[in-house]
Amino acid sequence: MPITSVTKDPEALTMTVVADFTAPLQRLWDAYSDPRQIERFWGPPTYPARFTRHDMYPGGRSAYAMYGPDGDASRGYWEFLSVEPLKSFEVIDGFALEDGSPNSEMPSMRMTFEFTETETGSRMTTTTYFNTAEEIEQLLEMGMEEGMRAAMGQIDAVLADLASFASGMSAETQILSDTQVRVTRVIRGPRELVWRAHNEADLVRRWLLGPDGWRMPVCELATEVGQTYTYEWEREDGSDRFGFTGELLEYEPTYRSVTTEQMIGMEGPGTINEMTLTPVEGGTLISILITYPNAELRDTILATGMVDGMETSYARLENTVLADA
Numbered sequence: 001m002p003i004t005s006v007t008k009d010p011e012a013l014t015m016t017v018v019a020d021f022t023a024p025l026q027r028l029w030d031a032y033s034d035p036r037q038i039e040r041f042w043g044p045p046t047y048p049a050r051f052t053r054h055d056m057y058p059g060g061r062s063a064y065a066m067y068g069p070d071g072d073a074s075r076g077y078w079e080f081l082s083v084e085p086l087k088s089f090e091v092i093d094g095f096a097l098e099d100g101s102p103n104s105e106m107p108s109m110r111m112t113f114e115f116t117e118t119e120t121g122s123r124m125t126t127t128t129y130f131n132t133a134e135e136i137e138q139l140l141e142m143g144m145e146e147g148m149r150a151a152m153g154q155i156d157a158v159l160a161d162l163a164s165f166a167s168g169m170s171a172e173t174q175i176l177s178d179t180q181v182r183v184t185r186v187i188r189g190p191r192e193l194v195w196r197a198h199n200e201a202d203l204v205r206r207w208l209l210g211p212d213g214w215r216m217p218v219c220e221l222a223t224e225v226g227q228t229y230t231y232e233w234e235r236e237d238g239s240d241r242f243g244f245t246g247e248l249l250e251y252e253p254t255y256r257s258v259t260t261e262q263m264i265g266m267e268g269p270g271t272i273n274e275m276t277l278t279p280v281e282g283g284t285l286i287s288i289l290i291t292y293p294n295a296e297l298r299d300t301i302l303a304t305g306m307v308d309g310m311e312t313s314y315a316r317l318e319n320t321v322l323a324d325a
Contacts, residue, residue: 003152006145013130015145019152022121023159029086029115030165030280031158032056035287036174036184037165039064040158044150047074050176052100052289055276056089057255058082063100077102081110085279088114093128107135166282171311173302178295183307185314188283189322195254195277197321199223207317209233210309217241222248222259229259246270269293271301286314 002019009015021028031037035054043049043066053063062078075096083089094108102108110129115122126148130136171185187194197203201219209216210233218232225248232243243264250258255277262270274289292298 002155003149006149008136008140010133010136013133013136015128015130015136017126017128017148017152019124019126019155020118020121021123021155021159023156025086025115025117025122026281027159027162028122028124031155032089032113033278034165034280034285035182036172037158041151041154042066044147045154047147052176052180052182053274053276054278054287055252055256056080056083056278057252059252060255062091063096073098075100075103086115088112107131107139109135109139165280171307171314173307175298176289179292179298181290181292181298181302183288183290183310184285185311186280186283186285187314187322188318189325191277191279191284192254193322193325194284194286194317197317198257198275199253203321206320208313209316210312212312218243223251225249225251230264232264246273250274269297271297 002021003017004020005016005018007016031041033054033056035051038054039049039051042051042064047066047068049064049066051062051064053061055061058080060080060083062080063075064077065073065075067073075098077094077096077100078091079094081090081092090110090112092108093111095103095106097103107130109131112127112129114125114127116125117123130139166186169186171183174182174184176182197207199221201221204221205216205219208219208231213236214233215236216231216233218230220228220230222229227248228245229248230243230245232241234241244261245264246260246262248257248259249272250256256275258272258274260270261273271293272291274291276287278285278287292301
């Protein structure tokens with residue numbers, strides 16, 4: 001059990017939890033910044049969490065749900081107030097409704113997470129700031145302290161699993177629901193350059209090609225919310241041309257972008273793609289949450305080998321754009 005102390009201060013309206021780990025500081029930080037890792041311990045064992053959004057930068061937001069054994073869900077959100085890499089982050093933590101919006105009938109609280117090196121590894125100090133003494137009593141009666149102890153008891157196993165999250169791994173697909181899929185990969189390069197590689201046409205054309213033997217004659221980017229983009233590919237002999245178009249919905253350089261996507265010439269609803277870039281050990285974690293209109297289209301697109309094509313492009317990104325930087 002990593003927790004070494006829990007201190008409740010009714011006068012200051014705080015609860016402070018100190019936990020010590022044998023893992024290096026970077027490893028502990030990455031466990032909180034990577035959605036694949038934090039969802040393996042944020043919820044208690046009987047209520048595992050699933051993060052559908054995790055934007056670890058000032059102004060960013062996280063959305064998650066903890067699912068019980070009977071399928072019931074407890075939803076929450078974080079609003080990031082500050083982030084100092086390898087040192088601390090601060091959030092507003094609250095309950096959420098099914099659509100992800102804050103549940104105004106439940107209390108929200110401010111939480112700080114402070115990370116320090118120790119002689120044996122690393123320490124995390126989590127301080128929760130409540131609004132009233134009644135909120136402290138309400139949340140403790142709901143099992144907040146017991147849930148935190150149970151959740152943090154799972155961190156050691158996540159920290160020990162280095163292989164699952166290391167750089168150099170192929171693109172990974174996680175089916176989160178009937179309509180949502182998350183594709184992740186650690187790109188061996190700094191976040192700023194990975195962002196440029198997605199947002200400068202001359203760089204995009206060098207790597208976003210899928211299998212060998214294809215070229216990208218059309219690469220029209222969107223860099224302002226409301227603009228449309230168009231990508232088109234064809235074989236080197238000019239045959240089998242196809243493409244995608246869509247609208248830019250959100251744009252937060254160098255952290256996050258959200259777009260719609262529709263195959264040119266294809267009728268029916270398309271997808272919404274949410275890309276987040278997060279610095280981690282070994283490079284930049286790219287996380288793309290794809291929301292489909294239904295499970296049938298999700299399965300049809302995944303069956304085309306889409307993720308294999310993405311992996312080929314990401315490997316080319318590392319071996320061309322990032323290698324030349």
